[in-house]
Amino acid sequence: MAYDVLIRGGQVVQPEGIAVADIAIADGQIVAVEPEISGAVREEIDARGLVVFPGVIDIHVHFNEPGRTTWEGLRTGSRAFAAGGGTLFADMPLNSIPPVLDGAAFHVKQQAAEAQSVVDFALWGGLTPRNLDRLEELAEVGVIGLKAFLADSGVEEFPAADDYTLYEGMRRAAQLQLLVAVHAENATLVRRLAEAALREGHHSARAYLRSRPIIAELEAIQRALLFAEETGCALHIVHVTVARGVLLAWEARQRGVDVSIETCPHYLLFTEDDLERLGPVLKCAPPIRSAAEQRALWQALLRGQIDLIASDHSPSPPELKQSTDFFAAWGGINGVQFTLPAMVTAGVLEHGLPLTQLARLLAARPAERFRFAGRGQLRPGNLADLTLLVVGEPWCPRPAESFSRYPLSPYLGRQFQARVQRTIVRGQTVYVDGRIVREGGGQLVRPQRHG
Structure with missing residues (x-):
C-alpha cells in the first residue's frame, strides 16, 4: 500500500497505553498504527526517541x-x-x-x-x-x-x-x-x-x-x-x-x-x-x-x-x-x-x-x-493530527522563540523538560524545528450534531 506520510518508531500515546510503533497516514487520515509498517511512502519521518502525542x-x-x-x-x-x-x-x-x-x-x-x-x-x-x-x-x-x-x-x-x-x-x-x-x-x-x-x-x-x-x-x-x-x-x-x-x-x-x-x-x-x-x-x-x-x-x-x-x-x-x-x-x-x-x-x-x-x-x-468527530486520539480512521515531542531535555523558552504577536508571557524564562519538535495537522507538517512551514490552511470544524 502507498502512504503519504510514515512516522517511524515513535513512542505513540494511545488511550490504552504507550508503545513504540509506526503511524501510516494517507489522505489526511491515520490508516495504521502498527509495530512495523511497510509500503511505498512519499515522506518518512524518523520519530525514534520522540513521543508521538495527539x-x-x-x-x-x-x-x-x-x-x-x-x-x-x-x-x-x-x-x-x-x-x-x-x-x-x-x-x-x-x-x-x-x-x-x-x-x-x-x-x-x-x-x-x-x-x-x-x-x-x-x-x-x-x-x-x-x-x-x-x-x-x-x-x-x-x-x-x-x-x-x-x-x-x-x-x-x-x-x-x-x-x-x-x-x-x-x-x-x-x-x-x-x-x-x-x-x-x-x-x-x-x-x-x-x-x-x-x-x-x-x-x-x-x-x-x-x-x-x-x-x-x-x-x-x-x-x-x-x-x-x-x-x-x-x-x-x-x-x-x-x-x-x-x-x-x-x-x-x-x-x-x-x-x-x-x-x-x-x-x-x-x-x-x-x-x-x-x-x-x-x-x-x-x-x-x-x-x-x-x-x-x-x-x-x-x-x-x-x-x-x-x-x-x-x-x-x-x-x-x-x-x-x-x-x-x-x-x-x-x-x-x-x-x-x-x-x-x-x-x-x-x-x-x-x-x-x-x-x-x-x-x-x-x-x-465538544463533538469533534474523528479527532483527539491516535487511531486508524481518525484525522492525522499529532505532535512529536522531545521529552527529558531541558528547554528554557526565550522571547525570540515566541510566535505570539508580543513575547510577553510568564512562561518565558521558565525551564521545561519537554518541547515540541513537529506539529502535523491532517497529515501536513505545519511546524518543525522552530519554524512554521505553511501559511493558512486552517479549516472550520463544527460540532457533530446529535441524532
Missing part, C-alpha cells in the same frame, strides 16, 4: 480577530498554538469586534480564520442580555457552545449575563442541544470589593487578589450548576481555580447534571507569590491562588475529577500590562504555546500524571465533549 485541542483561546487584531490575531495566535503542538483551537466570542452574538458575526470571524489560521479552528457564540433572540441562529451556523460571563468581561461589547439571561439562555440552549460555558465569578461581590479597595487607595497585587476571593467563584459555580440542573442544559465551567469548585461540579454530576470542568496550566504552575514577583504579566480572572489551593487542585486533577485543560490564552499589547495599578492592567495570560511543554513537565515528570491521562485532558476529552 494534537492538542484547546477549547479556550482569545485571538481577538477581527477588531482587536493588534492584541494577537488569528495568524500569530494560531502559529503560536502550532508551535506548542496544537492542531485545533476554539476561539471565544468576545474581545473581537464584533463579538460573535449572531450569525453574521460568526461568518466574519470564520472568513478571517480561514484566511489566517495555520491550524483548524472552531468558534464559540456568546450568551448575553443582547442576543437571547439569536441563539437558534448561532446553533444553525455551527458554534460549539455559548459563553456567558457571570462577572464583567472586561470589554463593553460583551455584557455579563444576569440571572434571567443565564436561566433563559440555558433553557433555550437545552432545546437547541447547545452547551453553555460560564466564567464563574459573582459579579456584585467582585465589583464591590474592587471599588472598596480602590476607594481606600489599594492598587497592589494582594489587593487585587482580595477583591476576587474564592467564595465569589464558588457561589457562581453553584448557581450555574443549579440553573443547569433545573433547565437540563449541558454546562461547561471554564478555568476552575480551586478543588472546592471541582468538588461542587463533581457532586452535581453524581446527581445527573451534565457538567464538564476545565482548568488551566497557570493555575497549576504559578501561585500568589509568583503573581507578586512577576506582576501583571500573570494577572488573570479568576486570579492565581495560594500554594495550598494549588496543591488541592493538583490532587483533583490526579484523581481524574477535571475533564480538560485549556490555555485561556488572552494576551494584550504590552502597554496594557504595564500599569502600576494592578486593577487597571489587562487581565489575561499569554500561554497557548506552552500548555503542552508545561503539562508534560509539571504534570507527567513532577506529579506522576500518566501521559495517557494527559492526552485525554488535552485532546481526547475536548474532542468528545
Whole structure:
C-alpha cells in the first residue's frame, strides 16, 4: 500500500497505553498504527526517541480577530498554538469586534480564520442580555457552545449575563442541544470589593487578589450548576481555580447534571507569590491562588475529577500590562504555546500524571465533549493530527522563540523538560524545528450534531 506520510518508531500515546510503533497516514487520515509498517511512502519521518502525542485541542483561546487584531490575531495566535503542538483551537466570542452574538458575526470571524489560521479552528457564540433572540441562529451556523460571563468581561461589547439571561439562555440552549460555558465569578461581590479597595487607595497585587476571593467563584459555580440542573442544559465551567469548585461540579454530576470542568496550566504552575514577583504579566480572572489551593487542585486533577485543560490564552499589547495599578492592567495570560511543554513537565515528570491521562485532558476529552468527530486520539480512521515531542531535555523558552504577536508571557524564562519538535495537522507538517512551514490552511470544524 502507498502512504503519504510514515512516522517511524515513535513512542505513540494511545488511550490504552504507550508503545513504540509506526503511524501510516494517507489522505489526511491515520490508516495504521502498527509495530512495523511497510509500503511505498512519499515522506518518512524518523520519530525514534520522540513521543508521538495527539494534537492538542484547546477549547479556550482569545485571538481577538477581527477588531482587536493588534492584541494577537488569528495568524500569530494560531502559529503560536502550532508551535506548542496544537492542531485545533476554539476561539471565544468576545474581545473581537464584533463579538460573535449572531450569525453574521460568526461568518466574519470564520472568513478571517480561514484566511489566517495555520491550524483548524472552531468558534464559540456568546450568551448575553443582547442576543437571547439569536441563539437558534448561532446553533444553525455551527458554534460549539455559548459563553456567558457571570462577572464583567472586561470589554463593553460583551455584557455579563444576569440571572434571567443565564436561566433563559440555558433553557433555550437545552432545546437547541447547545452547551453553555460560564466564567464563574459573582459579579456584585467582585465589583464591590474592587471599588472598596480602590476607594481606600489599594492598587497592589494582594489587593487585587482580595477583591476576587474564592467564595465569589464558588457561589457562581453553584448557581450555574443549579440553573443547569433545573433547565437540563449541558454546562461547561471554564478555568476552575480551586478543588472546592471541582468538588461542587463533581457532586452535581453524581446527581445527573451534565457538567464538564476545565482548568488551566497557570493555575497549576504559578501561585500568589509568583503573581507578586512577576506582576501583571500573570494577572488573570479568576486570579492565581495560594500554594495550598494549588496543591488541592493538583490532587483533583490526579484523581481524574477535571475533564480538560485549556490555555485561556488572552494576551494584550504590552502597554496594557504595564500599569502600576494592578486593577487597571489587562487581565489575561499569554500561554497557548506552552500548555503542552508545561503539562508534560509539571504534570507527567513532577506529579506522576500518566501521559495517557494527559492526552485525554488535552485532546481526547475536548474532542468528545465538544463533538469533534474523528479527532483527539491516535487511531486508524481518525484525522492525522499529532505532535512529536522531545521529552527529558531541558528547554528554557526565550522571547525570540515566541510566535505570539508580543513575547510577553510568564512562561518565558521558565525551564521545561519537554518541547515540541513537529506539529502535523491532517497529515501536513505545519511546524518543525522552530519554524512554521505553511501559511493558512486552517479549516472550520463544527460540532457533530446529535441524532
